[in-house]
Amino acid sequence: MDESALPPKSAPEVDFPIDRVEAEHVSRREFAKFLCLVSGGMAVGSGWVAIKDKLFPPFRVKGEAFVCNTSDVPLGSTHPFTVEGSNIPFILIHLNDGTFRAYEQKCTHLACAVYYSPTHNKIECPCHHGYFDASTGDVLAGPPPRPLPHLDVVIKEDKIFVREPKHPAHSV
Numbered sequence: 722m723d724e725s726a727l728p729p730k731s732a733p734e735v736d737f738p739i740d741r742v743e744a745e746h747v748s749r750r751e752f753a754k755f756l757c758l759v760s761g762g763m764a765v766g767s768g769w770v771a772i773k774d775k776l777f778p779p780f781r782v783k784g785e786a787f788v789c790n791t792s793d794v795p796l797g798s799t800h801p802f803t804v805e806g807s808n809i810p811f812i813l814i815h816l817n818d819g820t821f822r823a824y825e826q827k828c829t830h831l832a833c834a835v836y837y838s839p840t841h842n843k844i845e846c847p848c849h850h851g852y853f854d855a856s857t858g859d860v861l862a863g864p865p866p867r868p869l870p871h872l873d874v875v876i877k878e879d880k881i882f883v884r885e886p887k888h889p890a891h892s893v
């Protein structure tokens with residue numbers, strides 16, 4: 722490149738001159754090194770994710786875990802809980818139609834705590850205005866990329882239990 726086509730040099734560049742044409746030139750060898758570094762980094766990252774999943778499998782509820790009594794969660798209200806052996810926050814919701822749902826209380830966008838709004842019958846994330854369907858956990862609006870993870874709710878007499886969902890990806 723012609724040096725005269727470049728903008729005028731600033732004071733520090735005048736005091737400490739560098740060959741700008743040479744400084745801005747990226748050789749094929751340097752570019753190939755850069756590509757190797759990037760693809761090597763991505764390979765190591767993917768390998769780490771695979772190994773981490775094997776070493777630290779995601780938490781699973783064993784059998785049925787007791788949450789509370791039905792009388793503890795009046796219609797339209799919620800009950801936060803965790804399952805023994807895990808500190809993942811869940812929220813039990815007593816929907817206006819009388820059914821119960823259990824969702825992870827972390828937004829699938831950036832993990833803010835979500836809350837149930839009985840007036841809108843939606844689960845809302847205050848951080849970036851994400852909205853989830855309270856009956857299914859599906860994303861209704863906003864940036865969350867996935868539905869809220871859920872647990873199946875089982876009621877025996879007046880006791881509420883949760884267990885791993887039969888259909889983990891969807892359908893509550």
Ligand code: FES
Nearest residue numbers: 828830831846851
């Ligand atoms: S963290 Fe919930 S919408 Fe961004």
